[in-house]
Amino acid sequence: MRKPFVAGNWKMNTDSHSSISLAEAIASGSSDIAGKSVSVAVFPPFIYLQSVFKALNTSNIAVGAQNFYFEPDGAFTGEISVAMLKDIGCTFALCGHSERRHVIGESDELINKKVTAAISGGVFPVFCVGELLDERKASQTNEVITRQTKNGLAGLIAEKISAVTIAYEPVWAIGTGLTATPQQAQEAHELIRNLLAEMYDARLAEEIRILYGGSVKPNNAAELMRQKDIDGVLVGGASLNADDFLTIIRAAV
Ligand code: PGA
Numbered sequence: 001m002r003k004p005f006v007a008g009n010w011k012m013n014t015d016s017h018s019s020i021s022l023a024e025a026i027a028s029g030s031s032d033i034a035g036k037s038v039s040v041a042v043f044p045p046f047i048y049l050q051s052v053f054k055a056l057n058t059s060n061i062a063v064g065a066q067n068f069y070f071e072p073d074g075a076f077t078g079e080i081s082v083a084m085l086k087d088i089g090c091t092f093a094l095c096g097h098s099e100r101r102h103v104i105g106e107s108d109e110l111i112n113k114k115v116t117a118a119i120s121g122g123v124f125p126v127f128c129v130g131e132l133l134d135e136r137k138a139s140q141t142n143e144v145i146t147r148q149t150k151n152g153l154a155g156l157i158a159e160k161i162s163a164v165t166i167a168y169e170p171v172w173a174i175g176t177g178l179t180a181t182p183q184q185a186q187e188a189h190e191l192i193r194n195l196l197a198e199m200y201d202a203r204l205a206e207e208i209r210i211l212y213g214g215s216v217k218p219n220n221a222a223e224l225m226r227q228k229d230i231d232g233v234l235v236g237g238a239s240l241n242a243d244d245f246l247t248i249i250r251a252a253v
Pocket of ligand 1: 009169173174175177213215216236237238
């Protein structure tokens with residue numbers, strides 16, 4: 001049985017005060033269920049990771065990073081390593097988020113290096129895949145998801161793959177207010193689970209959590225998470241409002 005997982009991606013938002021107050025409000029409002037019937041994680045900007053980690057310290061809410069570099073150390077100005085994330089208490093890290101793929105220009109190959117480095121360094125990757133609007137219109141959704149999933153997980157042996165959470169985030173639904181219908185999302189999730197069964201085995205495919213992301217809000221979260229292969233949600237905009245995020249966390253249980 002897969003425990004539901006609700007993750008909040010704060011992107012390039014909050015400041016030194018609001019990041020702490022948001023973390024505290026989420027922790028106090030979810031203390032009866034977070035870490036028990038639902039896994040909860042927040043992904044603040046790098047610069048607030050440590051203070052958010054401290055603010056969440058007695059809660060069961062995990063902290064994740066939005067990004068990192070795959071090299072262990074050295075002359076990589078401006079970059080952050082997996083070991084540094086681990087050092088300050090990060091449990092998770094996003095890999096392959098659409099804004100990094102399409103705004104920053106990260107390739108499948110780079111994303112694969114990151115997923116691999118995160119697992120080796122003991123940080124659980126939340127590996128994102130998803131098609132652009134033009135790709136969906138051109139009926140290329142399955143092809144894009146298949147390519148991104150296979151390339152992103154290339155070379156990872158079965159013992160490593162259980163460390164991965166996958167997030168299906170159709171790019172046309174991110175930050176747009178357009179959500180995939182529960183049926184569209186379920187179809188994509190089922191495709192990903194079948195791919196995992198093909199690449200690894202059916203038992204592993206059943207264990208891996210696949211989250212949906214893209215304009216998840218308090219009013220659509222429950223129905224999305226009722227779908228058979230949707231094991232939780234990766235929330236952007238609505239995770240910046242404690243009440244909205246708490247409603248979404250409760251919708252998971
Ligand atoms: P959104 O972002 O909920 O604001 O659409 C989701 C994401 O990018 O993870």
